[in-house]
Amino acid sequence: MSIANYFTFIRIIISPIFLLVYIEHEMLGIDLVVLPYVLLSILAISELSDAFDGYLARKYNQVTDLGKVLDPMADSIARISVFLTFTLKPVMLPMPLIFIFLYRDSVVSTLRTICALRGFVLAARASGKIKAIIQAVAAFLVLLLMIPHSLGHISTASLHTAGTAIVTVAALYTIYSGVEYIYSNWHYISKLLLLQNAEVIKKS
Numbered sequence: 546m547s548i549a550n551y552f553t554f555i556r557i558i559i560s561p562i563f564l565l566v567y568i569e570h571e572m573l574g575i576d577l578v579v580l581p582y583v584l585l586s587i588l589a590i591s592e593l594s595d596a597f598d599g600y601l602a603r604k605y606n607q608v609t610d611l612g613k614v615l616d617p618m619a620d621s622i623a624r625i626s627v628f629l630t631f632t633l634k635p636v637m638l639p640m641p642l643i644f645i646f647l648y649r650d651s652v653v654s655t656l657r658t659i660c661a662l663r664g665f666v667l668a669a670r671a672s673g674k675i676k677a678i679i680q681a682v683a684a685f686l687v688l689l690l691m692i693p694h695s696l697g698h699i700s701t702a703s704l705h706t707a708g709t710a711i712v713t714v715a716a717l718y719t720i721y722s723g724v725e726y727i728y729s730n731w732h733y734i735s736k737l738l739l740l741q742n743a744e745v746i747k748k749s
Contacts, residue, residue: 547602548601549601549605549608552594555594556595556619559590567584568630578695578696581688582692595620598612599616624684629643631687634701635694635701635705636705642712642716645716646680652723653723670726672722672726673722686711690704690708
């Protein structure tokens with residue numbers, strides 16, 4: 546366990562707290578007007594932990610195998626949890642948008658793990674980092690929109706429409722980053738498929 550990995554664990558732990566505060570804010574004594582600011586603070590802590598774990602791992606040469614597994618997993622859990630939370634009132638994002646985030650991360654993570662077990666290292670892509678930034682910005686923008694909504698300045702319908710538009714942009718880039726990841730690493734993926742076919746033939 547390194548310091549960087551502790552920051553990664555913080556991100557995983559924070560994810561259900563975001564959902565709990567969003568759903569049970571009244572029970573927790575959090576006023577609707579205050580709620581967006583509390584959620585913004587939780588999201589900021591989560592994103593800062595993401596930045597710090599990578600920075601600390603590189604600065605102190607603490608890049609570990611555990612960190613390579615935990616970091617992308619924590620990213621997926623944190624961001625998908627946020628967008629899944631936004632499917633509830635008052636934002637009410639369409640569920641298909643969240644499936645896009647879920648499917649992309651699941652496919653990439655599965656490919657990365659299987660190839661690693663076979664001795665192929667799938668290189669991370671810049672599009673993946675950009676995807677993470679766009680998703681984070683989208684989440685922050687939705688929470689910022691909740692501020693005028695809580696004050697009665699915009700309607701729930703307007704919040705839903707604007708939130709859906711913002712997250713749709715993030716979803717479209719998420720699709721692109723997934724396709725680009727597979728295309729850029731297709732040489733290794735095709736080698737994996739050939740190995741799988743060879744094993745099937747050998748067993749038969």
